[in-house]
Amino acid sequence: MKGNAHVYKRDHINTDEIIPARYLVTDSESELALHAMEDIDQAFVKKVKRGDVIVAGHDFGCGSSREHAIWAIRGAGVSCVIADSFARIFYRNAINNGFPVVECRGITESVSDGDELDIHLREGILKNLTTGESLRFIPLPDFAFGIADAGGLLQSIKK
Amino acid sequence: MGMTITEKILAAHSGHDTVRPGELINAKLDIVMCHDVTTPPAISMLKNLDMDRVFAPDRIVVIPDHFVPNKDIQSAELAKRLREWVRLHGIKNYYEVGVNGVCHAVLPEDGWVLPGRTVVCGDSHTCTHGALGAFSTGIGSTDLAAAIYSGELWFRVPETMKIVLKGTLGKGVYSKDVILDIIRRIGVDGALYMAMEFTGPVVDNLSVEARFTMTNMVIEAGAKSGIINPDSKTIEYVRERTGEKFTVYTSDPDARYAETIEIDCSGLEPMVAFPHLPSNGRPAKDAGDVAVDQVYIGSCTNGRIEDLRIAAGILKGRKISDSLRCIVVPASTKIWRQAMKEGLFDIFSSAHCVVSAPTCGACLGGYMGILADGEKCLSTTNRNFVGRMGSPRSEVYLGSPATAAATAIAGRITDPREFL
Numbered sequence: 001m002k003g004n005a006h007v008y009k010r011d012h013i014n015t016d017e018i019i020p021a022r023y024l025v026t027d028s029e030s031e032l033a034l035h036a037m038e039d040i041d042q043a044f045v046k047k048v049k050r051g052d053v054i055v056a057g058h059d060f061g062c063g064s065s066r067e068h069a070i071w072a073i074r075g076a077g078v079s080c081v082i083a084d085s086f087a088r089i090f091y092r093n094a095i096n097n098g099f100p101v102v103e104c105r106g107i108t109e110s111v112s113d114g115d116e117l118d119i120h121l122r123e124g125i126l127k128n129l130t131t132g133e134s135l136r137f138i139p140l141p142d143f144a145f146g147i148a149d150a151g152g153l154l155q156s157i158k159k
Numbered sequence: 160m161g162m163t164i165t166e167k168i169l170a171a172h173s174g175h176d177t178v179r180p181g182e183l184i185n186a187k188l189d190i191v192m193c194h195d196v197t198t199p200p201a202i203s204m205l206k207n208l209d210m211d212r213v214f215a216p217d218r219i220v221v222i223p224d225h226f227v228p229n230k231d232i233q234s235a236e237l238a239k240r241l242r243e244w245v246r247l248h249g250i251k252n253y254y255e256v257g258v259n260g261v262c263h264a265v266l267p268e269d270g271w272v273l274p275g276r277t278v279v280c281g282d283s284h285t286c287t288h289g290a291l292g293a294f295s296t297g298i299g300s301t302d303l304a305a306a307i308y309s310g311e312l313w314f315r316v317p318e319t320m321k322i323v324l325k326g327t328l329g330k331g332v333y334s335k336d337v338i339l340d341i342i343r344r345i346g347v348d349g350a351l352y353m354a355m356e357f358t359g360p361v362v363d364n365l366s367v368e369a370r371f372t373m374t375n376m377v378i379e380a381g382a383k384s385g386i387i388n389p390d391s392k393t394i395e396y397v398r399e400r401t402g403e404k405f406t407v408y409t410s411d412p413d414a415r416y417a418e419t420i421e422i423d424c425s426g427l428e429p430m431v432a433f434p435h436l437p438s439n440g441r442p443a444k445d446a447g448d449v450a451v452d453q454v455y456i457g458s459c460t461n462g463r464i465e466d467l468r469i470a471a472g473i474l475k476g477r478k479i480s481d482s483l484r485c486i487v488v489p490a491s492t493k494i495w496r497q498a499m500k501e502g503l504f505d506i507f508s509s510a511h512c513v514v515s516a517p518t519c520g521a522c523l524g525g526y527m528g529i530l531a532d533g534e535k536c537l538s539t540t541n542r543n544f545v546g547r548m549g550s551p552r553s554e555v556y557l558g559s560p561a562t563a564a565a566t567a568i569a570g571r572i573t574d575p576r577e578f579l
Contacts, residue, residue: 011348012347012348012436014544016523016542016545016546016547017544017546020524020546021523021524021525021547022524022525024196025226025231025233025234025237027199027200027203027237027300039545039546039551040545059347059348059351059381062348062381063283063544064523065197065281065282065283065285065297065298065299066196066197067197067200067299067300068200085348085351087348087351087381088352088381088382088383089299092298092302093299093300093302096299096301096305097301141183143183153301153302153305154205154208154210154304154305154308157305157308157309158208158210
C-alpha cells in the first residue's frame with residue numbers, strides 16, 4: 001500500500017484527540033470522519049487524502065476504548081497508522097477491524113510530513129519513496145492477518 | 160514455575176492447565192457489560208452480519224450511563240437502540256435511569272463481579288473490577304459484538320507487573336494519591352499491555368472501595384488489567400452482594416513477574432496530576448497558585464460512598480469559594496440514596512455544591528459540567544487529556560475527593576491536610 005505521511009512527532013496521542021467524546025453520539029463512520037484528529041490538528045480532515053498514512057510516536061491511541069477512533073480516521077481516508085508503539089485497546093480494535101497498524105521504532109525520525117510511503121505489511125518492509133530509505137518492522141502475527149482476510153473479527157467467528 | 164492470579168484465571172477460562180505471557184488464547188467470558196456509547200455500534204454490526212443473537216441473556220448486564228438521562232436527540236437514539244435490543248433478546252439485567260449508575264460502580268455493587276471471573280465491557284475503565292480478584296479489561300465495539308455473540312474472546316496473556324506498596328498512608332492521603340504517584344513513576348505507558356498486580360500492607364489496609372480507585376486507573380498506565388489477590392475483605396464484600404459460587408485464585412509465591420516495583424507509601428503526600436497527562440503528578444502542596452473554575456467530585460474513579468463521605472467531611476460547615484462551582488455526582492443510584500440518608504446532600508448543598516443524578520457526564524466532556532475555553536477543573540476523575548472535559552483549551556487537574564473538597568473551599572488547588 002502507498003500513501004503520503006501525516007507526521008505527528010508526539011507520544012501519547014489519545015483517543016480523545018483522535019475523536020473527541022462530544023461526537024460519540026453517533027457511530028456513523030462518515031459523520032465521525034468529519035472530526036478525525038480534530039483536537040490535535042483542526043486542519044487534518046481538510047488535508048488528508050484517501051490512502052494517506054498517519055505517523056506518530058509512542059503509545060498512539062491511548063485512553064478510551066472507543067472504536068470510533070479507528071472509524072473516524074479510516075472514514076477520513078487513512079489507510080494505515082505507523083507508530084513507535086500503540087496503546088493496547090486501539091491496537092486490538094485495529095486488528096479486529098482489519099485496519100493496518102505498524103509498530104516501527106524511530107519512525108518519526110525517518111519520515112517527514114508529505115513523504116510518500118510504500119508499506120509491505122506481510123513482509124515487514126516500509127520504503128520511504130521520497131528519501132529512498134527502507135525500514136524493517138515486525139509484521140502483525142498471522143492470527144491478525146487471518147482476521148483481516150476474513151473481513152474482521154466478527155466475520156472470522158461467524159458460524 | 161508458578162502462575163500469577165491473572166494467568167490462573169485465563170488458564171481456567173480457556174481450558175488450559177497453564178498459560179504463559181504472550182500466548183494467544185480464547186477465553187470464556189462470565190460477564191459482558193454494555194453501556195450506551197460502545198454497545199449500539201456492536202448491535203448494528205451483529206444485525207448487519209445476520210449474527211443478531213446473544214450467547215446468554217443472563218450473563219449480559221446493560222447499564223446506560225454515559226449520556227443518560229439523554230442530553231440530545233442523537234444520544235436519545237443511541238439509548239433507544241440499546242433499549243430495543245434489550246427487549247428483543249429478553250435481557251433482564253437492564254438498569255434504566257432511576258436505578259442505574261456509572262457501570263463500573265453498579266457492576267460490583269450488585270454482585271456481578273466475583274473473584275475468579277472474567278469481565279469485559281466496551282469501556283477502558285473496565286479494569287476497575289480487578290480489585291475483586293477478577294480478570295477484567297476494556298474492549299472496543301467489535302470485541303463487544305463478538306463477546307455478546309459468542310461469550311468468548313481472544314486474548315494475549317499479559318505479562319504481570321507486581322507493585323508492592325509498603326508502609327502506611329498518612330492523614331489526608333488516599334488510594335487516589337497512591338495510584339497517581341505510581342503513574343507518575345512509571346508513565347502513561349509504563350505498564351503497556353501488562354496486568355498490574357497490587358499487593359503489600361498498604362493494599363491490605365485499604366477498603367474494597369478504595370482499591371477500586373487504584374485498579375480503575377491502571378489503563379492510565381497503559382495496562383490491560385489491574386488486579387488484587389482476594390482477601391477476607393474481598394470475600395466479605397462479595398458475600399454481602401451475592402450467594403453465587405466462585406473460585407478464588409491467588410498468585411503463587413514463585414509466579415513469574417515481568418517487573419516488580421516496591422514503593423514505600425509512608426512519605427506520600429496528597430497528589431495532583433497536572434494537565435494533560437495522568438502522569439504529570441506532583442504534591443498538592445507544591446501545586447503553586449492554581450485558581451480553578453470548577454471542582455468535580457464523582458465518576459467510576461471516585462464517586463463511591465466512601466469518597467462522598469470524605470468530601471462531605473471537609474465541606475461540612477463550610478462554603479465553597481464563590482469563584483468556582485462544585486459538582487457532586489454519586490456514581491450509582493444506591494450510592495445516591497445512601498448519601499441522601501446520611502445527610503450528605505444537605506452538607507453539599509449548604510456548601511453551595513450542586514448534586515446530580517448518577518452519570519458519566521462531565522468526566523468525558525459529555526454533558527453537565529463541560530468546561531469553556533481557558534477554564535480549569537480539579538476533578539476526581541481518571542483522565543486529564545486535552546479537551547477531556549470540554550474545550551480543547553480547558554485544563555483538567557486530577558486529585559482525590561479530599562483534595563477536591565479542599566480546593567473547592569479555597570478556590571485554588573489546595574492540600575486537603577489544611578482542612579483536617
